Amino acid sequence: MVSKALLRLVSAVNRRRMKLLLGIALLAYVASVWGNFVNMRSIQENGELKIESKIEEMVEPLREKIRDLEKSFTQKYPPVKFLSEKDRKRILITGGAGFVGSHLTDKLMMDGHEVTVVDNFFTGRKRNVEHWIGHENFELINHDVVEPLYIEVDQIYHLASPASPPNYMYNPIKTLKTNTIGTLNMLGVEVRVARIFNTFGPRMHMNDGRVVSNFILQALQGEPLTVYGSGSQTRAFQYVSDLVNGLVALMNSNVSSPVNLGNPEEHTILEFAQLIKNLVGSGSEIQFLSEAQDDPQKRKPDIKKAKLMLGWEPVVPLEEGLNKAIHYFRKELEYQANNQYIPKPKPARIKKGRTRHS
């Protein structure tokens, strides 16, 4: 009996101990789980912090780029003179997104005039005038000059027409219409007629097909500079800013008969090839090919009239102009290499036969 009672007492004590032990074990378990949880959270938080700082590290340069882009988007136009209402003219430039037209746009805008560019972007491109888009004095209209256009202006520079042989031969009928109907559509004001001679400079077409752009591209790409015949035939090229100054001088003169605008400084094709090769610093060879048919032996504008009546003559030295054109073409080739979009004139349908140096 005593032993049974003792046993019950012991087992009662044990049960209590067991409960106590179980309770302690449970507490220990909860404590350890909690500890682990806290530990894991701190590891997790630590990890999260590390990831966050890694992301921050990667995002910061992107943020910087966005800030730079935003800065460049806050339009900074080239400086523009202030002209009083009386002196400020409303000027329309047809073909103003082309090579010559875009440089003329720059000059007239910087002189403080209001410029409207009309272009169908056949060979021109928005990129040539994009630095003016949004300016209060500037307007760009996508329009074909073969169709009438009704706007009120003080002066019209009518330059809309494909200029280089592959471009004007692409659709000869359209070229004729542009030069006839298009010109008639622009008449109605006093007329000045400029006879423009070979011009070069930045924004000229990569596939212009004329000797300066051909040689620059060949030299930059390490290809042979191709000279047709002996290379003794001469050519004369004016830098685009000289032409633009001549056009403005003619427009504001009272000369209504045609005036030659060109650079009379003659050079042989071979001289051009050697000079361009040297300025580019190219290892290209000069390759002589058989003479092109009907290739003129001499090209030199007579600018006596422009000198006398406009007080105009070209002032940009050949090397200076060539260096600017080379810089432009080099950049264009870089853009192409980086696979950036560069609009080009539409592919030309050229007649069979060799290209001439014009």
Ligand SMILES: NC(=O)c1ccc[n+]([C@@H]2O[C@H](COP(=O)([O-])OP(=O)(O)OC[C@H]3O[C@@H](n4cnc5c(N)ncnc54)[C@H](O)[C@@H]3O)[C@@H](O)[C@H]2O)c1
């Ligand atoms: N660049 C030269 O060496 C040179 C030499 C002699 C004459 N010109 C004359 O100067 C003018 C400009 O020549 P450029 O070298 O700037 O050529 P360009 O091809 O760069 O410019 C001509 C512009 O006229 C636009 N255009 C063509 N057809 C049009 C149409 N139907 N409607 C509206 N826009 C049209 C084109 O998109 C382009 O923007 C042309 O009339 C050209 O014949 C140029």
